[in-house]
Structures are given as C-alpha cells and as structure tokens.
Amino acid sequence: MILYLVRHSKAEASNPLGDPHRRLTDKGILRVTEVMTRFPPSAPKPEIILHSLYIRAVQTAKLIATHWNLSLGLLQEKQALIPHEDYSQVVSMCREQAQLGVNVVMLVSHNPLMEICAAAFLTKDRIVEPTFHTPSIFAIDWDSNSTSLKAQILWKIHPNDFSF
Numbered sequence: 001m002i003l004y005l006v007r008h009s010k011a012e013a014s015n016p017l018g019d020p021h022r023r024l025t026d027k028g029i030l031r032v033t034e035v036m037t038r039f040p041p042s043a044p045k046p047e048i049i050l051h052s053l054y055i056r057a058v059q060t061a062k063l064i065a066t067h068w069n070l071s072l073g074l075l076q077e078k079q080a081l082i083p084h085e086d087y088s089q090v091v092s093m094c095r096e097q098a099q100l101g102v103n104v105v106m107l108v109s110h111n112p113l114m115e116i117c118a119a120a121f122l123t124k125d126r127i128v129e130p131t132f133h134t135p136s137i138f139a140i141d142w143d144s145n146s147t148s149l150k151a152q153i154l155w156k157i158h159p160n161d162f163s164f
Helices: 026-037 055-067 087-099 113-122
Strands: 002-007 048-051 075-077 104-109 137-142 151-157
Touching: 002 055, 002 113, 026 055, 048 055, 048 087, 055 075, 055 104, 087 104, 087 113, 104 113, 113 137, 113 151
Parallel strands: 002 104, 048 075, 048 104
Antiparallel strands: 002 137, 137 151
16 A cells, blocks of 8 residues: 655634644645645555545645546545544544555645554654654555554655755
8 A cells, every 4th residue: 555644734823713724824735736736647546535534635635636627526534633632543534445446545644643553564663753844745665464564665755855
C-alpha cells in the first residue's frame, strides 16, 4: 500500500470559533499549489483522500483533489485524523482501506499526529520524528498485511526544500 502522509497547509493563527475553524491563509493556498507541482509525475494518484474534520485539513484535501481533477467524492472526513488522536487508529483505518482493495491512500492531518504516524512507520524507536512543516508530504510504501509497521519512504516534499 502506498500512503501519502500530508500535513495541512499554512493556516490563520486563530479563529474566534476555535482551532477546528482555522482556515488556510492566502499563502497557505499558494503553498499547496506549489507543493503539488513538485509531486512526482510517476507517483500514483490516491484512490481515496482521508482528512481531518478541521477546516484547514478539509481545504488542503480539496485543493489537492482539485489539482488532480479528482472527484470530491473521494474525500472522507475522519475523526481519527484530528491533531491529538492515537496513531493506532490511523493504522487501523489504513488496514481497513487495504481490506477494501484500496492501494493508494492519502491522509491529510495535523501535527503532532502526522509526525507520530511517520515516526511509527519509518523509525525503529519511534523517538525521532520526521519533521512536517506546512504543507509536507511523505510517500511511504507499507505492507498492510504485515504485523509490523515498518515501511519504506519513497520520497518527500518538504516546503523548506524550496522557497515560497
């Protein structure tokens, strides 16, 4: 299974309605567009995009789907992808998608959850966490039938690798 772990793009510092309602800034919208132009052309498009309920993750997921001309029907909101959920719920969610025959899943979420998930899949000790700036994408290859979480990183797009 190919997993794309995505941290949402740059959001406003606060919102009167609370953290879940923070929206992408204009710069955040531009960053998603720029990051998507760096997506390897040979990389498969996601068959499903699972995203947090928080507005900034919803907006990021929609911008990604629009970039690829994907149906917005491929987007699904998941409570398990809000910032402080347990990464084991994310792993279970990915296994469920594999059982449904889905081979390429994109997860759009937040820190610390994305860093914890990446560490769980990519490091032995789960102490050193890969850094996810807004927006970052890690592509990993994971055997969803394995009891292990050990996965291989295929590539990453990190906003510090280029200027905005």
